[in-house]
Amino acid sequence: MNWLLVLVGGAVGAPLRYLTDRAVQRRHDSVFPWGTFTVNAVGCLVLGLLTGAVSAGAASSEVQLLLGTGLCGALTTYSTFSYETLRLAEDGAAFYALANVVGSVVVGLGAVFGGFALAEALWT
Template sequence: MTALLVVLGAAAGAPLRYVTDLWVNSLHDSLVPWGTFVVNVVGSFVLGAVGGLAARGGASPHLVALLGTGFCGALTTFSTFGYETAELARQRAWLYAAGNVAGSVVAGFAAVAAGYALTA
């Protein structure tokens, strides 16, 4: 049952990541990979909220599997973040690469904290 919930969550999160990434990047003519940034921050917020609910007993293990593992796992993407940052470095866009790393880590942590605080 749990594995099926993870698959269902991922089936929603992966296409949402794809279309969100395309849409956000179409709004910007920039080296910065804003689409990946947005999905990672949004996913961090959702995971923080799920974690906050789980910490206070308001989320079942099934909800954590569906939303936390499946949906957030497919929505967010560390590998694409790493690849895009490496591409910025390869293009010698050092400030963009450093800004992508720093901004993603700070915003992701802040989003988790906000989601957790909202639901815990």
């Protein structure tokens, strides 16, 4: 049954990633990969919030499988982040490549810690 929860979460997360990426990227006239940056930041926030909720007993391990492993696993994308960073560097946009790496790590960690802190404030 666990695999079904992951499957359903992934089936929602993958198209959500694609649609969000396209919608965000269309709004920016930049080589910076704002779409991927956005889905990764949102996924980190959701995963931090979810982890905090599970830790506080406000969410079950089944919800963690559905939303954490399934939805967030399909929503976020390390491979696309890596590929886009490589493409930026190869295309001579070293500043954007570096900004993507540093920004993604700082914002991702901030989002996961912020989500966890929010969950603690809500459910502890």
